[in-house]
Amino acid sequence: MKKNFFKNLEKERLDNFNIEGDESIAAKVPFEKEIKNRKQHDEWEEQEIMELRDIFLENQGEDDIMSIILNSLTRKRSKKSVIGKLIEVGLIKDKKKFRRSTLIYQFMMKELLKVTKFLKVKIYL
Numbered sequence: 001m002k003k004n005f006f007k008n009l010e011k012e013r014l015d016n017f018n019i020e021g022d023e024s025i026a027a028k029v030p031f032e033k034e035i036k037n038r039k040q041h042d043e044w045e046e047q048e049i050m051e052l053r054d055i056f057l058e059n060q061g062e063d064d065i066m067s068i069i070l071n072s073l074t075r076k077r078s079k080k081s082v083i084g085k086l087i088e089v090g091l092i093k094d095k096k097k098f099r100r101s102t103l104i105y106q107f108m109m110k111e112l113l114k115v116t117k118f119l120k121v122k123i124y125l
Contacts, residue, residue: 042075044085048073048074048075049085049089051073051074052069052073052082052085052086052089053089053091055068055069055072055073056069056086056091057091063106063107063110066079066082066083066098069082070082079098083095083098
């Protein structure tokens with residue numbers, strides 16, 4: 001039923017443009033299929049993988065390593081794509097390391113340790 005709906009919509013749209021005599025606009029407006037086909041998955045080149053590996057290893061101890069990686073890559077990639085490639089290459093075991101709650105927890109623990117060292121207090125967790 002959806003296919004018929006889109007076919008009818010497409011036909012109606014073309015008819016409306018033909019009535020107005022402005023076919024150039026009709027040619028510029030992409031159809032649904034054309035929009036879907038535009039987005040293609042980009043393959044990672046060897047140079048990009050090496051760059052990702054180097055950035056990851058250089059910044060491994062940082063609090064917000066994902067932001068550093070995303071901002072440092074020469075070719076912009078999504079967070080999901082970067083995490084997938086890190087897993088594929090074997091630099092991380094799972095994506096749990098980059099969850100927001102995990103990052104916040106790690107940050108809070110580091111800050112707590114700094115405060116306890118400063119105050120010379122022992123805490124037991």
